[in-house]
Amino acid sequence: MDQLFDIKGKTAVITGATGVLGNEMAREMARRGAKVAVMSTTRERADKLAEEIKNQGGIAIGLAANVLDKESLIQARSGVMEAFGRIDILVNGAGGNDKAATVSPDFSFFDIPADALEWVFNLNILGTIQATQVFGEVMVKQGKGSVINISSMNSYRPLTNIVAYSAAKAGINNFTQWMAVHFNQNYSPDIRVNAIAPGFFHTKQNHFLLVDEKTGEPTPRARQILGHTPMNRYGVPQDLLGTLIWLASDASAFVNGVVVPVDGGFSAFSGV
Numbered sequence: 001m002d003q004l005f006d007i008k009g010k011t012a013v014i015t016g017a018t019g020v021l022g023n024e025m026a027r028e029m030a031r032r033g034a035k036v037a038v039m040s041t042t043r044e045r046a047d048k049l050a051e052e053i054k055n056q057g058g059i060a061i062g063l064a065a066n067v068l069d070k071e072s073l074i075q076a077r078s079g080v081m082e083a084f085g086r087i088d089i090l091v092n093g094a095g096g097n098d099k100a101a102t103v104s105p106d107f108s109f110f111d112i113p114a115d116a117l118e119w120v121f122n123l124n125i126l127g128t129i130q131a132t133q134v135f136g137e138v139m140v141k142q143g144k145g146s147v148i149n150i151s152s153m154n155s156y157r158p159l160t161n162i163v164a165y166s167a168a169k170a171g172i173n174n175f176t177q178w179m180a181v182h183f184n185q186n187y188s189p190d191i192r193v194n195a196i197a198p199g200f201f202h203t204k205q206n207h208f209l210l211v212d213e214k215t216g217e218p219t220p221r222a223r224q225i226l227g228h229t230p231m232n233r234y235g236v237p238q239d240l241l242g243t244l245i246w247l248a249s250d251a252s253a254f255v256n257g258v259v260v261p262v263d264g265g266f267s268a269f270s271g272v
């Protein structure tokens with residue numbers, strides 16, 4: 001069993017690695033002996049995380065990478081290849097929503113500016129596709145690799161208010177399937193692309209939706225979320241790690257093009 005889930009010595013690239021979920025995923029892969037290339041929009045933040053991982057006995061490098069800037073991804077790829085010589089795992093962890101693209105009582109759907117919509121679409125969709133182009137090219141040369149995208153509960157049935165984010169995450173599921181087929185049919189049967197769809201994790205990105213700014217109390221939306229989560233709690237980043245290691249390792253060798261919900265049962269519950 002241990003060998004099945006073994007990722008020791010593999011090289012993992014994590015975009016958005018200094019985010020709440022990416023950070024935890026990078027640390028866990030390093031704890032299991034993977035060489036991790038942690039990427040952030042600034043070199044300083046990436047280096048800080050890499051240092052922390054190294055201080056805990058892991059192998060890590062920090063690199064700056066803006067997933068919306070292909071040139072910066074290509075430079076980051078050179079850094080990984082120089083340090084580790086290959087790329088076995090790619091976690092497309094950069095993503096998120098923006099308040100400016102979110103409907104609220106004072107801000108209607110009709111008021112959302114195009115640049116806010118564009119920012120959310122680009123970060124989630126273009127960022128994931130571009131990073132897969134750049135790091136996936138190395139997997140093609142190796143004939144093997146595992147790409148893990150980060151989707152969301154929005155991707156199956158949209159949640160209210162977050163219009164661009166919902167559409168973008170639905171796009172992530174579609175891209176996950178598309179890319180899985182494309183790699184296999186054109187390059188190698190051993191390159192896999194899957195996604196994790198986290199349920200509700202209380203993080204920076206969604207804090208404004210879950211906690212009333214003025215009272216500090218849970219919003220009606222937060223109560224609804226927990227009411228629809230049979231396990232009756234938010235996820236914690238550690239909840240994603242088992243699925244991550246499964247998808248990253250040979251334990252999932254015949255799993256390809258799937259989106260795995262890690263949601264405390266949210267997507268299973270009809271509400272009745």
Ligand SMILES: NC(=O)c1ccc[n+]([C@@H]2O[C@H](COP(=O)([O-])OP(=O)(O)OC[C@H]3O[C@@H](n4cnc5c(N)ncnc54)[C@H](O)[C@@H]3O)[C@@H](O)[C@H]2O)c1
Nearest residue numbers: 016018019020021066067094095096150152198200201203
């Ligand atoms: N938190 C949740 O409840 C939740 C639920 C479902 C899905 N997700 C998804 O999980 C992923 C990680 O979310 P998180 O909660 O850790 O958010 P986060 O904001 O803590 O992390 C996202 C990271 O992406 C980075 N980033 C932003 N723009 C970037 C760019 N152009 N290039 C490179 N990096 C960039 C940010 O700096 C940040 O470090 C996202 O795709 C998010 O949509 C989160």
